[in-house]
Amino acid sequence: MLSAISCDTCAIRHRALCGVLSAEEIQKINAIAFRRTFAPNEMILNDRETPEFFGNIISGVVKLSKMMADGRQQIVGLQFASDFIGRPFATRNPFFAEAASEVVLCCFRKKQFEDLVREMPDLEHRMFQHTLDELDAARAWMVLLGRKSAEERIASFINLVVERAQASSGCRSDFMADSGAANLRIELPLTRAEIADYLGLTIETVSRQFTRLKSRGIIDTAKGRQILVHDVGVLRDVAGEEDPVNLGID
Amino acid sequence: MLSAISCDTCAIRHRALCGVLSAEEIQKINAIAFRRTFAPNEMILNDRETPEFFGNIISGVVKLSKMMADGRQQIVGLQFASDFIGRPFATRNPFFAEAASEVVLCCFRKKQFEDLVREMPDLEHRMFQHTLDELDAARAWMVLLGRKSAEERIASFINLVVERAQASSGCRSDFMADSGAANLRIELPLTRAEIADYLGLTIETVSRQFTRLKSRGIIDTAKGRQILVHDVGVLRDVAGEEDPVNLGID
DNA sequence: CGAGGTCGTTGATCTCAATCAATTTGCCAC
DNA sequence: GTGGCAAATTGATTGAGATCAACGACCTCG
Numbered sequence: 001m002l003s004a005i006s007c008d009t010c011a012i013r014h015r016a017l018c019g020v021l022s023a024e025e026i027q028k029i030n031a032i033a034f035r036r037t038f039a040p041n042e043m044i045l046n047d048r049e050t051p052e053f054f055g056n057i058i059s060g061v062v063k064l065s066k067m068m069a070d071g072r073q074q075i076v077g078l079q080f081a082s083d084f085i086g087r088p089f090a091t092r093n094p095f096f097a098e099a100a101s102e103v104v105l106c107c108f109r110k111k112q113f114e115d116l117v118r119e120m121p122d123l124e125h126r127m128f129q130h131t132l133d134e135l136d137a138a139r140a141w142m143v144l145l146g147r148k149s150a151e152e153r154i155a156s157f158i159n160l161v162v163e164r165a166q167a168s169s170g171c172r173s174d175f176m177a178d179s180g181a182a183n184l185r186i187e188l189p190l191t192r193a194e195i196a197d198y199l200g201l202t203i204e205t206v207s208r209q210f211t212r213l214k215s216r217g218i219i220d221t222a223k224g225r226q227i228l229v230h231d232v233g234v235l236r237d238v239a240g241e242e243d244p245v246n247l248g249i250d
Numbered sequence: 251m252l253s254a255i256s257c258d259t260c261a262i263r264h265r266a267l268c269g270v271l272s273a274e275e276i277q278k279i280n281a282i283a284f285r286r287t288f289a290p291n292e293m294i295l296n297d298r299e300t301p302e303f304f305g306n307i308i309s310g311v312v313k314l315s316k317m318m319a320d321g322r323q324q325i326v327g328l329q330f331a332s333d334f335i336g337r338p339f340a341t342r343n344p345f346f347a348e349a350a351s352e353v354v355l356c357c358f359r360k361k362q363f364e365d366l367v368r369e370m371p372d373l374e375h376r377m378f379q380h381t382l383d384e385l386d387a388a389r390a391w392m393v394l395l396g397r398k399s400a401e402e403r404i405a406s407f408i409n410l411v412v413e414r415a416q417a418s419s420g421c422r423s424d425f426m427a428d429s430g431a432a433n434l435r436i437e438l439p440l441t442r443a444e445i446a447d448y449l450g451l452t453i454e455t456v457s458r459q460f461t462r463l464k465s466r467g468i469i470d471t472a473k474g475r476q477i478l479v480h481d482v483g484v485l486r487d488v489a490g491e492e493d494p495v496n497l498g499i500d
Numbered sequence: 501c502g503a504g505g506t507c508g509t510t511g512a513t514c515t516c517a518a519t520c521a522a523t524t525t526g527c528c529a530c
Numbered sequence: 531g532t533g534g535c536a537a538a539t540t541g542a543t544t545g546a547g548a549t550c551a552a553c554g555a556c557c558t559c560g
Binding site: 077087088127141242 | 314324344371374388390395
Binding site for chain 2: 516517518519526
């Protein structure tokens with residue numbers, strides 16, 4: 001699927017990379033942008049061929065994964081609305097990008113986009129910042145993979161989904177800041193197998209730990225992949241995470 | 251320790267970020283650069299305060315680490331000569347940077363450097379690229395932490411040190427490309443405890459796996475932290491790594 | 501309706517690495 | 531040399547999570 005777009009009505013206009021662009025610049029980028037929709041489990045980019053395009057996620061969840069020769073798999077990143085997909089200035093992506101849900105991307109052809117980036121230092125600066133944030137997130141995940149117990153991993157994962165859900169739905173973190181009550185209901189965007197691949201566990205362990213968190217009264221499960229979090233603060237404690245601090249990005 | 255410098259005689263002049271700069275630009279950056287030496291285990295940047303400076307590594311090895319509230323530690327990155335230390339455009343580093351060996355840095359004061367970066371799009375582009383490479387490396391390490399066995403982790407680590415050693419000593423990968431023979435001798439830049447923290451293992455497991463690789467005839471240990479690798483190809487197999495491929499970076 | 505599918509849960513067992521506990525080695529100061 | 535200390539090795543045991551296996555809950559499709 002493929003269609004022309006207008007940035008004016010774009011749901012992620014101000015959160016995505018385009019947020020820093022002037023009206024004139026938006027014109028330019030609008031001219032080369034097109035939308036594509038991907039079905040769940042559809043491959044977006046593979047780790048072999050040079051990608052033809054990059055894209056911002058308008059809606060949906062994308063998983064970035066690596067596979068070892070013998071089939072062991074590790075999800076190395078989850079990308080949500082307004083995140084950027086693809087590695088500029090290289091002929092290959094070193095991982096797969098797959099749609100975890102139905103995904104709508106705002107795409108740019110590789111060459112055109114790279115030229116545009118070099119022309120617009122503000123855009124490159126914004127992408128640079130975004131990459132720095134991704135690097136920080138990857139390193140935080142390394143702590144989870146290297147040092148956390150299965151239970152902490154599951155709690156951390158639920159926490160991550162909660163945070164991303166809040167970020168997308170206009171930052172309601174004000175009225176529940178540190179108390180963190182409020183019986184949140186969220187939808188997990190991944191299957192058990194995907195969660196296992198993201199957390200460096202097996203499906204069975206993931207399942208058992210969900211049951212365990214439920215019996216400990218920390219979460220409840222509902223229809224489908226819905227989860228009820230009773231107290232985000234407690235969840236964060238179980239996740240073994242420090243209280244989030246202001247990174248103070250310019 | 252602190253001293254003025256001259257880029258002309260700098261050992262990493264062409265490998266580091268400065269490699270893309272014009273003579274005029276080098277002048278500018280030279281004007282604000284100063285050298286600092288750090289003793290082994292000396293803290294370079296912490297995860298709490300706003301750093302006062304960034305720096306390129308001229309010599310030595312720097313470990314980037316994160317610590318959980320209860321003391322569990324994970325090394326999230328190792329940085330070698332020509333790598334950049336510090337996170338620009340944020341008021342905090344989200345991790346510690348510590349000297350693993352004696353380290354010489356070419357430093358720039360935060361504000362001055364950030365201004366310079368915004369003035370020189372080529373420099374920012376270079377830093378962006380470097381950050382993308384770091385992100386790829388972090389994600390590759392996530393596979394190790396999430397999916398590899400203790401033996402594979404140790405082999406991967408030795409492999410990494412071999413690669414970095416070769417990169418610094420002028421890329422001798424030509425004459426031993428795929429055959430990979432040649433009884434390489436390398437010096438591990440970390441203690442057993444640090445290796446454990448890097449690989450998500452315990453000291454004891456690290457020690458046992460070294461012994462195991464030795465008894466399997468894959469490596470030999472020598473005086474101090476020296477290691478003899480008999481066949482890099484075999485080591486790469488044990489590490490569970492695919493044959494390295496050209497990423498084709500512009 | 502039932503067959504076949506994926507997805508998730510639960511149970512029994514096993515295994516790899518963690519933990520606990522001694523040593524041993526190497527190094528520096530004296 | 532010897533004492534003292536950190537780093538590393540080695541052994542015995544435990545335990546968290548993997549593996550193997552069975553089963554239940556939902557799908558869709560005929």
